[in-house]
Amino acid sequence: MPCILENIRKADAICAPHSIHVRVPLVEGVNDDVENIRKTAQLCQELKNCQELEFLPYHRLGLHAYRQLGRNYQLEEHASMSRWDVYQKMGFLCEMDWMFDIAISGLEVYKAGIGKNGSNRGGVKA
Numbered sequence: 001m002p003c004i005l006e007n008i009r010k011a012d013a014i015c016a017p018h019s020i021h022v023r024v025p026l027v028e029g030v031n032d033d034v035e036n037i038r039k040t041a042q043l044c045q046e047l048k049n050c051q052e053l054e055f056l057p058y059h060r061l062g063l064h065a066y067r068q069l070g071r072n073y074q075l076e077e078h079a080s081m082s083r084w085d086v087y088q089k090m091g092f093l094c095e096m097d098w099m100f101d102i103a104i105s106g107l108e109v110y111k112a113g114i115g116k117n118g119s120n121r122g123g124v125k126a
Contacts, residue, residue: 012047019051027058054103057081
């Protein structure tokens, strides 16, 4: 994990005038706890060029391919998540003010600058 954090900070330092979109797959029981989600958002807040934080629901679509290839699918015991599952985990972020947009699989659920004092409470459709 330190390499990932180090690399994203390096990318942020050299990417201007381009923006960074941070995409995080959420896997139930692995990285979907409140503390991890909050720290991920705080990291994005520290970046100068982060335009969007996007959460991606974990899915098991690769399971069949792994089996056909005779490979071990290391996350086989984890259930797939829906957009609604992800929103229930990260929805608390929409109550705060962030300098970047937040999305779930491309569906925007938070617009930067609106935050807790705005009209950002539309939620997400399953």
